[in-house]
Amino acid sequence: MQLLDGKLVSEKIKQDIAREAEAFLRANGRKPHLVAILVGHDGGSETYVASKMRNCQQVGFDSTNIHYEDDITQEALINKIKELNQDETVDGLIVQLPLPKHINPEEITEAIDYRKDVDGFHPVNLGRMQRNLPCFIPATPYGIMLMLDYYKINTAGMNAVVVGRSNIVGSPMSILLARNAQPGNCTVTLTHSKTKNLKEEVLRADLIIAAIGRKNFITADMVKEGAVIIDVGINREISTLTKSGYKLFGDVDFDSVASKSSFITPVPGGVGLMTIVGLLKNTLAAAKKEIYS
Numbered sequence: 003m004q005l006l007d008g009k010l011v012s013e014k015i016k017q018d019i020a021r022e023a024e025a026f027l028r029a030n031g032r033k034p035h036l037v038a039i040l041v042g043h044d045g046g047s048e049t050y051v052a053s054k055m056r057n058c059q060q061v062g063f064d065s066t067n068i069h070y071e072d073d074i075t076q077e078a079l080i081n082k083i084k085e086l087n088q089d090e091t092v093d094g095l096i097v098q099l100p101l102p103k104h105i106n107p108e109e110i111t112e113a114i115d116y117r118k119d120v121d122g123f124h125p126v127n128l129g130r131m132q133r134n135l136p137c138f139i140p141a142t143p144y145g146i147m148l149m150l151d152y153y154k155i156n157t158a159g160m161n162a163v164v165v166g167r168s169n170i171v172g173s174p175m176s177i178l179l180a181r182n183a184q185p186g187n188c189t190v191t192l193t194h195s196k197t198k199n200l201k202e203e204v205l206r207a208d209l210i211i212a213a214i215g216r217k218n219f220i221t222a223d224m225v226k227e228g229a230v231i232i233d234v235g236i237n238r239e240i241s242t243l244t245k246s247g248y249k250l251f252g253d254v255d256f257d258s259v260a261s262k263s264s265f266i267t268p269v270p271g272g273v274g275l276m277t278i279v280g281l282l283k284n285t286l287a288a289a290k291k292e293i294y295s
């Protein structure tokens with residue numbers, strides 16, 4: 003078993019990004035700039051946005067966090083997005099999900115200029131991804147692809163089973179793995195809560211992507227010997243044993259599954275760190291106008 007070390011890989015890629023950000027600053031007289039809008043006080047969301055801002059600073063980007071109370075109207079939020087769409091000093095614009103119930107996430111996603119949509123959730127970017135055209139790829143699947151690439155895992159011909167079909171992880175992951183590319187060229191099965199005989203489906207997998215949101219959901223009896231395992235899950239539990247007051251668990255029962263796997267990501271220290279890298283790479287590409295001019 004080999005650990006897919008998100009800390010090691012993310013630090014290496016962030017060094018490259020920092021070098022490119024420096025060159026961008028020299029050429030343009032300003033830094034790449036990411037703006038994140040956060041609505042309300044969800045504990046997880048506040049932590050993720052703070053981490054995104056911190057990572058921007060680490061690699062030499064400007065970052066702005068616009069924080070609204072959860073009673074902001076959808077109209078006011080869309081007006082702010084429109085203003086930021088027009089602002090030439092803003093390269094990347096993200097709205098942290100989930101949003102309060104009175105705000106429609108689809109309408110917010112579509113309000114963002116697809117050329118600044120560094121989360122890769124806009125239908126234009128999703129459509130272009132499906133057709134293997136240059137686009138912003140959603141940060142978590144992008145980070146996973148970078149991880150598979152770094153460890154030179156040849157995925158061609160693998161049976162890949164993705165568990166979870168969300169718009170931000172499972173669904174785009176299934177598209178990327180099926181594309182004619184490396185990593186890619188997998189035979190993909192996309193599973194969800196209505197899948198029959200999930201255990202049998204997962205047992206056939208050479209590559210498992212677990213994106214469910216349930217602690218230790220994938221257990222050793224569901225895993226084929228030698229499978230590659232990517233654990234996307236972040237399940238927070240209150241703990242008196244950690245400084246932060248909570249402990250993170252993946253969707254994979256690491257202790258029982260690790261010895262059966264060929265490669266496996268830990269939680270924490272795996273996909274979460276790569277997600278940040280995906281976002282930073284998209285923001286740099288947006289600033290450099292590499293995808294859309």
Ligand code: NDP
Binds near residue numbers: 167169274
């Ligand atoms: P969602 O809740 O949006 O989607 C969960 C998916 O899991 C759904 O498709 C659901 O099926 C499926 N599912 C739920 N229960 C079962 C079951 N019993 N059997 C099979 N499938 C099931 O979650 P996300 O995709 O947003 O996130 C998944 C996990 O990844 C969470 O823990 C989240 O915190 C984490 N995450 C981690 C990131 C990182 O950077 N590491 C980034 C984003 C998310 P159905 O569609 O039928 O309801």
